[in-house]
Amino acid sequence: MSTEYVLGNNAEELARLKLQHDLWKTELVRLWSLSKLGEAKDILDLGCGPGFTTLDLATYVKHACNITSVDISENFLNYLNLQSKNLGPGQKLVTHKSYIEQLQLPKKDFDVAFCRWLMIFVQDPPMAIRAIAQHLKPKAQFILQEYVTYDSMDLVPHSKMMKPIVDAIFKSWKDQGGDPNQGKQLPEWLEKNGFKILHLEPVAKFALPSDPLWQWPNSFYKSFLPRLEKNGYLTSEQVKNFFTEWDEAKNNPGTYFIAPTVINIIAEKK
Ligand SMILES: C[S@@+](CC[C@H](N)C(=O)[O-])C[C@H]1O[C@@H](n2cnc3c(N)ncnc32)[C@H](O)[C@@H]1O
Numbered sequence: 372m373s374t375e376y377v378l379g380n381n382a383e384e385l386a387r388l389k390l391q392h393d394l395w396k397t398e399l400v401r402l403w404s405l406s407k408l409g410e411a412k413d414i415l416d417l418g419c420g421p422g423f424t425t426l427d428l429a430t431y432v433k434h435a436c437n438i439t440s441v442d443i444s445e446n447f448l449n450y451l452n453l454q455s456k457n458l459g460p461g462q463k464l465v466t467h468k469s470y471i472e473q474l475q476l477p478k479k480d481f482d483v484a485f486c487r488w489l490m491i492f493v494q495d496p497p498m499a500i501r502a503i504a505q506h507l508k509p510k511a512q513f514i515l516q517e518y519v520t521y522d523s524m525d526l527v528p529h530s531k532m533m534k535p536i537v538d539a540i541f542k543s544w545k546d547q548g549g550d551p552n553q554g555k556q557l558p559e560w561l562e563k564n565g566f567k568i569l570h571l572e573p574v575a576k577f578a579l580p581s582d583p584l585w586q587w588p589n590s591f592y593k594s595f596l597p598r599l600e601k602n603g604y605l606t607s608e609q610v611k612n613f614f615t616e617w618d619e620a621k622n623n624p625g626t627y628f629i630a631p632t633v634i635n636i637i638a639e640k641k
Contacts, residue, residue, distance in 0.1 A: 435461025
């Protein structure tokens with residue numbers, strides 16, 4: 372298995388993840404506020420990437436705590452280690468390079484596990500869920516924010532190019548063993564592998580071209596579509612036509628972007 376996930380782990384992807392994090396932070400903190408994260412002392416941040424979530428977990432918790440952040444990307448973990456000086460008093464960070472499916476930490480009594488936009492890239496989510504369960508205390512919470520109907524992504528009212536783009540994204544993620552719609556099955560997989568679902572909700576968003584959120588799909592297409600072209604999932608003409616349509620859409624009255632729907636889950640270890 373490659374340690375570079377389908378979107379890459381270079382400086383451009385790191386910058387995209389930062390922008391994405393900033394634009395989605397309100398939703399993240401709102402989900403955390405529904406959980407018992409505020410009382411947690413030992414926290415797992417799974418598929419942490421460069422750790423923007425790790426630093427915010429620490430800020431959210433405020434008190435002394437231990438956070439263990441796990442990812443397959445050494446680049447991202449190195450970046451996070453450099454930021455650990457920004458943690459609060461008594462807050463400690465351990466970074467660990469591993470596939471979630473193969474997670475093996477000496478500590479088995481974490482209070483909370485968290486992941487965002489990880490399970491959609493994981494090859495064997497039930498195996499990952501079992502590995503996570505083994506690291507949690509009974510009644511610990513597992514908080515997830517993932518995609519549920521990624522194909523709800525659209526540019527309306529007049530996009531011809533969005534369908535082939537979404538199809539190519541699905542194909543490339545699936546070829547690496549993930550699935551953008553993996554969130555649909557997560558409640559069942561969690562229930563069958565040691566968890567009870569406490570909370571489920573969708574997060575649906577629209578963006579007008581003038582909204583800050585417009586920059587989220589914009590940065591994703593600008594960084595990922597050239598990769599899809601390079602790897603043969605899209606032709607250069609498809610990419611060119613998409614960007615023509617995307618850039619012109621800003622001037623069309625009534626245009627808006629429909630974001631891929633997210634699923635928020637809070638589960639409890641049985
Ligand atoms: C879209 S990024 C999300 C990063 C972070 N969770 C956030 O919300 O900003 C997905 C991350 O999952 C990591 N990843 C993908 N598959 C993984 C796996 N099987 N085990 C561990 N990490 C994985 C990637 O390296 C990447 O850092």
